[in-house]
Amino acid sequence: MAKNEMAVESYGPYSKVAFKMLILFLSIISMMVVFTFFYLRQPQFAQLPDEISFENRNLVSSYDAGVFQNQVETPVLTSNQSRIATMTQFLFGKDHNSIPTAPLPSVKTDLHRLNKSENTVVWMGHSSYYIQLDGIRFLIDPVFSDNASPVPATNQAFPGSNIYTVDDIPEIDYLITTHDHWDHLDYATVNGLKSKIKNVITPLGVGSYFEQWGFAKNIIQEGDWRSVIKRQNGLEIHILPARHFSGRLLTRNKTLWSSFALVTPRHKIYVGGDSGYGPHFKEIGKQFGRFDLAILECGQYNENWRFIHMMPEETAQAGEDLNASAVLPSHNSKFKLAHHAWNDPLIRISEASKGKSYRLLTPMIGELVQSDNPAQRFSQWFR
Numbered sequence: 001m002a003k004n005e006m007a008v009e010s011y012g013p014y015s016k017v018a019f020k021m022l023i024l025f026l027s028i029i030s031m032m033v034v035f036t037f038f039y040l041r042q043p044q045f046a047q048l049p050d051e052i053s054f055e056n057r058n059l060v061s062s063y064d065a066g067v068f069q070n071q072v073e074t075p076v077l078t079s080n081q082s083r084i085a086t087m088t089q090f091l092f093g094k095d096h097n098s099i100p101t102a103p104l105p106s107v108k109t110d111l112h113r114l115n116k117s118e119n120t121v122v123w124m125g126h127s128s129y130y131i132q133l134d135g136i137r138f139l140i141d142p143v144f145s146d147n148a149s150p151v152p153a154t155n156q157a158f159p160g161s162n163i164y165t166v167d168d169i170p171e172i173d174y175l176i177t178t179h180d181h182w183d184h185l186d187y188a189t190v191n192g193l194k195s196k197i198k199n200v201i202t203p204l205g206v207g208s209y210f211e212q213w214g215f216a217k218n219i220i221q222e223g224d225w226r227s228v229i230k231r232q233n234g235l236e237i238h239i240l241p242a243r244h245f246s247g248r249l250l251t252r253n254k255t256l257w258s259s260f261a262l263v264t265p266r267h268k269i270y271v272g273g274d275s276g277y278g279p280h281f282k283e284i285g286k287q288f289g290r291f292d293l294a295i296l297e298c299g300q301y302n303e304n305w306r307f308i309h310m311m312p313e314e315t316a317q318a319g320e321d322l323n324a325s326a327v328l329p330s331h332n333s334k335f336k337l338a339h340h341a342w343n344d345p346l347i348r349i350s351e352a353s354k355g356k357s358y359r360l361l362t363p364m365i366g367e368l369v370q371s372d373n374p375a376q377r378f379s380q381w382f383r
Contacts, residue, residue, distance in 0.1 A: 044187035045150070046212040048254050054204060060226045061204070061241070067253035068204075070243050072278055074307045081304065089339075097341040103160030104333060105381050107367040112170050119267065119371035121293070123363055125161045125334035127184055127274070129295060130169070133371075134264040136235060139172045140271055140295075141184040142193065148183040148335055150249060155183070158342065161334040163366055166192035174237065177202045178273030179246050179257035180209060183335055187213060201229060201237055205246075205255030225258060236263040240284055242275035244308050261288060267371070270294040270322055274331065276307040277314035281321035293371060294324035294358070299332030299345035309338075312348035319358045327353065328361040328369070333382070343382040350380070 054063045062069040077086060109122050111130055116137065122130040124142070131138040144165055149155035166189065175197045177185050185206070190197075191213055200210050200220045207220040221229055223239035230236050238261035246255045260271040261284070270284070270291045285291075298315040309331075310318065319327040332345040346362055353360040362378045363369050370376050 043191075043213060045249065046187075046209045048205065048208055048251075057224075059204075060224050061256055068246070068256050069253070070245075070278075071241055071280060072243070074243055074245070074276065074278075076245055076308055077304055078306065079304045086304070095336075095339040095341075097343075098336045098339065100158050100160075100342050104158055104365060106160055106163050106365040107363075108163050108168075109366050109368045111168055114170075114368075121295075121328065121369040121371055123328065123330065123365060123367070123369070124164050125157070125365045126299075126332070127178070127297070127330045128164075129271075129330070131262070131269065133262055133267055133269060134233070134235075136233075136264070137170065137173045138262065139169065139175050139193070139197075141176070141178055141273075142169070142189045143183060143186040144189045144192075145186050148186065150182060155335050155337065157334050158336075161365055166196075169193060169196060171196050172198065174199045174201055176237070176260055176271065177206055178242070178259065178271065179203065179244060180206050180248055180255050181246065181274070182248060183337065184274070185209065185248075201239075201260075203239060203256035203258040208255075223258075224256070234265040237261075238263065241278075241280040242273050243278040243280065244274045244276065259284070261291075263288070267292050269371075270296075270324065272296040272318070272330075274309065277310045277318060281318045285322040288323075290323040290325065292324075293326045293328060293361075294319055294322045295328045295330055297331035298329035298349045299340075300335075300337035301340065301345070302338050312345055313352045315349055316352035316356055319353075320356060324358045325374075326359045326361055328363075333365065346382040 114120060114132065116132060117135055118132060120132045124130065126143065127141045128143050129140040131140065144162065146162060147154060147156045194215060198219065200215060202222050204222050204224055207222040210220050211217055223229060225239060225241045227239045228236050240259045240261060242257050242259045244257040246253055246257050257273065259273045259275060262269045268288055268291045272295055274297055296315050296318055297310060298312050301309045301311050315329060329345060329349045333342065350360065359374065361369060364381050
């Protein structure tokens with residue numbers, strides 16, 4: 001009899017069972033470790049190269065000890081709840097009416113048939129937008145996958161909200177990514193769009209994902225806050241501050257997050273990305289004077305993380321701070337990333353916008369917004 005078997009035998013039948021259970025447990029753990037190792041080697045988990053460093057560059061954004069920081073102190077969470085507990089509730093929590101019980105209504109605009117000279121915006125749900133501005137096509141944070149999470153079968157798109165695919169997208173002049181979170185940067189989507197993209201514009205560090213995913217280096221341009229990318233016909237793409245954070249897994253703030261201003265000789269559009277309320281809105285409003293349209297996040301908020309996502313009433317105030325003629329609320333109606341009812345953001349921003357100087361735009365997903373038509377109105381489809 002082998003030595004280890006004799007040792008187990010000497011302690012009786014119960015020890016034999018315990019020994020077998022221990023072997024089974026260790027085998028399961030080993031398999032899980034191996035599975036996780038290989039699962040995380042998939043391209044969507046692109047790792048930031050070790051050599052990315054901005055220590056010796058003259059940055060406007062705050063970069064210290066290898067991480068970016070916000071303009072003002074910004075705790076991600078404001079409660080004493082652990083990060084793991086918050087994430088578990090975030091991914092698996094059940095909240096009343098947080099997911100629609102019926103497919104959301106939509107109007108699928110045929111983007112291929114649009115006249116390129118028309119100034120239009122099409123909201124694709126959450127924070128994905130197609131924009132035509134003075135003959136230039138922009139695509140903002142496209143996510144066409146059925147879920148936006150590193151964990152399969154979690155954070156799935158609401159029924160009826162995911163109506164666009166890569167085949168529906170025409171050739172794009174500028175793909176703009178505001179930051180690297182899963183609900184804004186989706187590997188499957190951008191990889192499928194690769195042949196249609198002429199230029200990729202990102203905050204510092206985010207361009208490295210596109211390089212790893214096979215995009216040509218010469219079409220990728222990164223920028224710090226307050227940097228300006230100037231192109232033909234007077235186009236200026238301003239990379240501006242936001243109040244948020246970054247990271248696709250557990251490592252945070254190795255890449256920058258930002259908002260953008262798209263400026264032509266005739267128009268100005270502000271793309272807010274993800275952001276808590278902060279002084280940057282008034283600063284940007286003062287810098288640009290007036291925006292024809294401000295696309296601002298309004299959704300996935302909670303008191304526990306109010307400094308990184310605005311409450312609807314703060315979104316309304318940000319629209320005023322930016323001197324926006326119109327506000328289009330985003331970051332809602334596609335994914336459950338908070339505990340509020342799915343339509344709470346649009347109901348509250350509708351109330352908060354009464355008496356404000358801007359016009360509130362609440363199109364259905366896919367519905368064409370005529371940027372130069374101040375008389376266009378939208379239904380209360382979310383009520």
